[in-house]
Amino acid sequence: METALMKDQYKLYEELVELDKEHFLHPTSSIKQHQENGPAHIFAEGNGIYLTDIKGRKLIDSLSSLWNVNIGHGREELGEVAKKQMGKLGFASTFATWSHEPVIRLAKKVAELTPGDLKTTFFTSGGSEANDTAFKTVRHYWKLKGKPEKTKIVSRKKAYHGVALGSTSATGLKPFHNFTNTIAPDFYHVDSTPEALEAFIEQEGADTIAAFIAEPVQGSGGVNLPPENYFKEIRRICDENDIIFITDEVITGFGRTGKMFGIEHFGVTPDIMCIAKGITSGYAPLGGMVLSERLHNELIELSDEMYMHGYTYSGHPVSCAVALKNLEIIEQENLVEHVRQMGEKMLDGFKWLQNEHESVAEVRGLGLLGAIGLQTIGDEPLAPKVVKEAEKRGLIGRAVLYNGQDTLAFAPPFVINEQEIDEMTNIIHDSLLAVE
Incomplete structure (x- = not known):
């Protein structure tokens, strides 16, 4: 028998379906199918x-x-932390070296968790921004080093690195390129073998290549694991050719693979690590680019001008507070x-x-x-x-x-x-x- 509560729920559902169709453009969805069927x-x-x-x-x-x-869903602890932080300091800019305690504590925690000499984090709102930040930063780095011709970013076929302009261009999945009529220049894709990267370097010249980026395990491209010893060979190739090695840990970071970071399975440390998703378990938007101590020190030494890159929500205090609690839960449990x-x-x-x-x-x-x-x-x-x-x-x-x-x-x-x-x-x- 249909109850009054069921009738009310159905009425609310029908109302929301129509509002959704009329006013919400969904990400990565069929616009036509949405109009025909409403939200799934x-x-x-x-x-x-x-x-x-x-x-x-x-x-x-x-x-x-x-x-x-x-x-997991429904972790009230994260909501309590967010509420407390909002009541204390809901937002403060981190531009022009302004700071606050949650972002400082989180940057320190990330440095403790990441492998090797990864040390210093630039925070973003998510993974696409993290990868775009890495691409801009490595090109800036080579410009400071007197090698402005090192601009090319190499990624892998089947890779997924996000949907901002640079991260879309690094993504190695054709439908994301077909969506628009152009992608950013100086982005290239190779097969997932060391030989493919070496052949590309020989063809293009190491003096034109800024960085190589790879997911430890490809996620959206099909959960593809790397060949045996792949990343050790990649690390060697990047070192021998003066190419910055970036790992995209947006999916694999913070425990997803059974280690804190996916690259730890393969015995190497990148020069830059990009993070997001698992740092807050999705309870607040946050991502970041983590620099090695070497790269950070070189940027300090070489930089006479301002680092002209930043997002309004870089190091958002509420997101940082949520991240700290999330990481505490991962460790305590x-x-x-x-x-x-x-x-x-x-x-x-x-x-x-x-x-x-x-x-x-x-x-x-x-x-x-x-x-x-x-x-x-x-x-x-x-x-x-x-x-x-x-x-x-x-x-x-x-x-x-x-x-x-x-x-x-x-x-x-x-x-x-x-x-x-x-x-x-x-x-x-x-x-x-x-x-x-």
Whole structure:
């Protein structure tokens, strides 16, 4: 029987759908499909690994929304910290060397957590800005060094580095380039082999190349792990050719792979590390570019003029306070080790699916960052069909179809437990059975 509460909920839902269609232009969405169907979900609450929509339906968030709600939904501690900071100091500029305690404490904490001699952070609002900041900074650095011709930024095919102008240009996924009629100059893409980078350097000349950027594990491009010894060879090549090595840890940073940073699996330290997402677990917008001690010291020594780069919200005090609490929770709850253990459990589940389904061609993962590669049957990829079926069964998934892939990607919140991984695996299993 339909209750008065149900009628009120339905009325609210219908109102929000129409307002959404009329007034909200959604990111990375089909504009036409949005107008035809309205929003796919209107979420109202989150708790742990679950999201609940306005109709009261609860679903497993198997991608931590956008690879970022790492400590899980509904953590009231972060809201309390944000409220306290807003009441004390809601905003203060960090331009012209102005500062405040939360940004100072967070910069120190990042220096403690990052590997090697990574030491000094420029804060941004997110990952795209962090990568754009790195590109501008390395070109500025080479200009100060008397080598202004070193402008080229090299990234990898299937890479995702964001959607600002520079970070879109560094992204190695064609649909992001097709969206506009031009990309920024001096951005190039190579295959994920050391030989491909060496061949590019030989072709273009090391004296024209400013930096090489790579995700330790490619995220949006399909959860692609690097070949064995890849990053050790990349580090060697960059050192031998005087090229700055940047790692994009926007997805892999702060515990996602079972270590604090993804690059730590591969035994090297970059010159610059770009961070975002997991630094606040998505509870407040924040990103950053972390410089090595060497680069920072050289910039100090060489800089006679102002560092002409900054965002209004660089080092926002509320975001920094939230980040400090988020990082405290990750450490106090030993979540990085938990990610390692649950990552092994998740990958075991994927291997079981591979044994059960001929459509599963490959499984891969590192920590709670994993993928299931499918064999396309017929003319249409399977992954979108699986995602649709999984949603019916209470699981939000993600299909990756770039560069001819037919892949399911997963990155559940760090707080997921063994029973919830089993639930997730069983839903995928049932969804595969439904579409095969």
